[in-house]
Amino acid sequence: MGISQLRGDEDREREGNPPHSLLQDLKVTVHHSSLVFPSQQTQKRTMFLSNIDQVLNFDVHSVHFFGAHKDFPDGQIAAEKLRDSLAKILVPxxxxxxxxxxxxxxxxxxxxxNGAGAGFVVASSEYALDEIGDLVYPNSAFAQLVCSAMDHDQLLKLTDGAVGDDHDGLRQPLFILQVTTFKCGGFAMGISNNHATFDGISFRLFLDNLAALAANKPLAVIPYNDRQILAARSPPCVTFIHPELQELENISTLERKQEDELEVGGHDTRPTVFEATQEELDFKIFRLTASDIAHLKEKAKSIASSTKERVKITSFNVVTALIWRCKALSSSTYVDDHGESRESRILYAVDIRQRLNPPLPQGYTGNGVLTAYASAGCRELEEGPFSRAVEMVSEGAARMTDEYARSVIDWGELRKGFPNGEVLVSSWWRLGFADVEYPWGKPMYSCPVVYHRKDIILFFPEQDVPDNGTNGTGVNILVALPHQEMQKFQALFQKFLLG
Incomplete structure (x- = not known):
């Protein structure tokens, strides 16, 4: 479906109305929970976490769906394979x-x-996969397919309390894998991991290695676990202004000195994009096909000749520019306290692995992404050409040089803070989780378990259905906004896409 076919039901589907068949309860029963320990003794050591890892102490939940396979008829054999493979992979x-x-x-x-173990859970659902509805639509019921680290009391009971010392308050497993079988013979692999362990890119490498071990093959990529490679410089040296970061703690005058010299102003007291909202939110998916994205790229080609060479008109950049305009202009506050056009700042992740000098090793297991930003007044976003918004998004990524990345890391050494912006784009679009080849085949679909966050917009891939001609080239965009803002967002989305 291209842009010329936005009519009736197709239009409503594009705007992400929940499927009528969406199940709210997958009727999941947990049969067994345990800890899995490394298959060989590992060295007791303390692992340094970089300043990028430090601020990502929260869990990420993902679900990977697999259809029935003749060699794994009920999912139980796959579950046993995964448990054995998990024990092996806990060595490297x-x-x-x-x-x-x-x-x-x-x-x-x-x-x-310390070898305290990762969690492993075996469960079953009373439904078949084709009964639980659209796998692409982020159903909150998918949370039943993942065992959160916060549920570790169940692990405590089944392992005689062997998940760590009571006194430290941080004893929950950093990684839990749940296998949930469906009555059709398919199953879901639900994973909960602390974000400090992986980013999306290193998690994909982990899945490649897990699949390799499950197939009795050697590791696809040797993991590189030394996070000291991203340690701050000594002494730390903040050489750029970082409006994309917000300090959360008071620091001494001495620690503030370097950025004072860069004429950084007072603290921004707006809430960070990680904070949950108490507002009631509408929850919608906006779908863009390959032809839609090609149309946006054509619109972006009117960039001034003086800047064309350094502007990258990529799929991510044009989709991010479109969403930025819609989000900024759907807000109820168009002007700031002084009556001026309110500034909107969008944040998005940039992989720094190849931008550093020297580049990070291929198998780096930690978080190797930083937050890029683009800022503009709402009036400029509304009245300016689409190409200018794409240009600003592209410039934000280009800003992430080796020196800029080192400055961010050093900023984190002197201050404690989080990303600071109006909206954050979190992209699972091109991570390729559904391309991982397991002994039982590739996933039918892989997706995050999502929660409503007003200021976080999620990009994730469409389901690649055989013979549908899509080849996974489109994108689904998850947006959660208060009702009135969502109505504005929908209208702007159609206006800017078709205009």
């Missing part, structure tokens, strides 16, 4: 069997690689 990925702790001398989070 020893930190996944460890526990977070706070270093009392530095106040920094670290991982105590």
């Amino acid at each position: 990925y020893d930190f996944l069997a460890g526990r977070l702790k706070v270093n009392p001398n530095t106040g920094r989070l670290e991982i105590e690689c």
